[in-house]
Amino acid sequence: DAGVTQSPTHLIKTRGQQVTLRCSPISGHKSVSWYQQVLGQGPQFIFQYYEKEERGRGNFPDRFSARQFPNYSSELNVNALLLGDSALYLCASSFQGEPYGYTFGSGTRLTVV
Amino acid sequence: QQQVKQSPQSLIVQKGGIPIINCAYENTAFDYFPWYQQFPGKGPALLIAIRPDVSEKKEGRFTISFNKSAKQFSLHIMDSQPGDSATYFCAASIGSSNTGKLIFGQGTTLQVKP
Numbered sequence: 207d208a209g210v211t212q213s214p215t216h217l218i219k220t221r222g223q224q225v226t227l228r229c230s231p232i233s234g235h236k237s238v239s240w241y242q243q244v245l246g247q248g249p250q251f252i253f254q255y256y257e258k259e260e261r262g263r264g265n266f267p268d269r270f271s272a273r274q275f276p277n278y279s280s281e282l283n284v285n286a287l288l289l290g291d292s293a294l295y296l297c298a299s300s301f302q303g304e305p306y307g308y309t310f311g312s313g314t315r316l317t318v319v
Numbered sequence: 320q321q322q323v324k325q326s327p328q329s330l331i332v333q334k335g336g337i338p339i340i341n342c343a344y345e346n347t348a349f350d351y352f353p354w355y356q357q358f359p360g361k362g363p364a365l366l367i368a369i370r371p372d373v374s375e376k377k378e379g380r381f382t383i384s385f386n387k388s389a390k391q392f393s394l395h396i397m398d399s400q401p402g403d404s405a406t407y408f409c410a411a412s413i414g415s416s417n418t419g420k421l422i423f424g425q426g427t428t429l430q431v432k433p
Contacts, residue, residue, distance in 0.1 A: 210362075239419055248325075248408050248423030249363065262418030296362050303419040305351055305412040310362030 208233070210299050210311035218317045219287050227282045227314045231299030237261075238280040239303075240272055241296040243313070249296055255280055256303040284316075292318045321346060323411050325424025332399055333432050340427045341393045342409035351414035353421070354383065354394050357406045366407075367394075370414070399431045 211230045219225050231238050237256040241249035251264040255274035269285045278299075284291055294313040301307070324343045332338045342352075350371055355363035369376045369383040369392065376383045380397040396403055409424040 237419065241421075246426070248410075248425050249421070250423070251420045254418050254420065262420050264420070298362075300419060305353070305414060305419045305421055306368070308353075308365065308419070308421065310355075310364070312360065312362045 210297055210309050212295075212297050212311040212314050214314060215312070216315045216317075218319060220319055221287055221289060223287050224283065224285045225287060225316060227284075227295050227297075227316070228279065229282070229297030229299075229311060230279045231297075232309055235299035235301050235309075236278050237300045237303035238274055238278065239298045239300070239308070240280070240282045241298065241310075242266070243294040243296055245293070252282070254303055261303055287318045289318050292316060321422055323409060323422050323424045325409050325427060327427060328425070329428045329430075331430045331432065334400060336399050336431070338396050338399055338403075338429055338431075339393055340407055340409070340429075341391065342411075342424050343389075343391045344411050344422075345390065346411070346413075347390070348413050349411040349422075351412045352383070352385065352392050353410050353412075354381070355408045355410060355423075357408065357426075363408060396429075399429075401431045401433050404429055404431050 239254040240252040243249040253272045254262040274280045296313045298308045298310045353368035354366045357363045382395040385392045410421045
């Protein structure tokens with residue numbers, strides 16, 4: 207079975223640009239969560255979606271947005287990129303959003319120059 | 320109150336040694352405490368997890384010790400191997416919460432020397 211897949215794996219953007227990151231959950235999982243992991247730190251919660259509805263939001267500015275599609279895949283959008291947005295963006299899926307048995311993807315490495 | 324503090328930041332042990340990583344929390348509503356292992360270029364992978372109604376849990380060479388009164392928990396890796404060299408994160412969550420939000424510690428980079 208395929209795990210959580212994220213695309214692209216690496217991305218370089220310029221300050222001020224916009225970026226879209228994609229995530230496909232494990233088959234059967236209906237919830238997707240997004241985390242930002244800055245180098246040398248633990249992941250920070252950004253969003254959780256379940257059945258296309260936003261269930262939780264972390265302490266991130268409105269430049270960050272996300273959505274979930276009917277097939278449970280998800281996109282994370284970041285507008286007006288700042289140098290500080292450079293990080294590994296992780297997607298995790300679970301059956302109904304519970305923290306038990308979270309499965310993380312390998313992430314998208316975003317570099318803002 | 321939402322923080323999880325992890326120490327040490329880095330750790331070097333010889334093969335066969337028992338590295339110990341410690342975490343502390345403040346929010347008594349937390350009721351799920353997982354440990355994740357992360358290799359370079361990969362996402363975190365769940366290693367072992369514990370709930371506050373038990374004081375210890377073992378899975379293979381990995382053991383979590385939990386002290387509810389002190390609001391601390393730790394990971395012990397028995398008979399450590401070079402393949403265990405990775406970054407380890409503790410985390411905490413309110414399991415009954417429908418957001419599934421995990422609060423992570425800052426990570427411990429472990430190096431096991433052959």
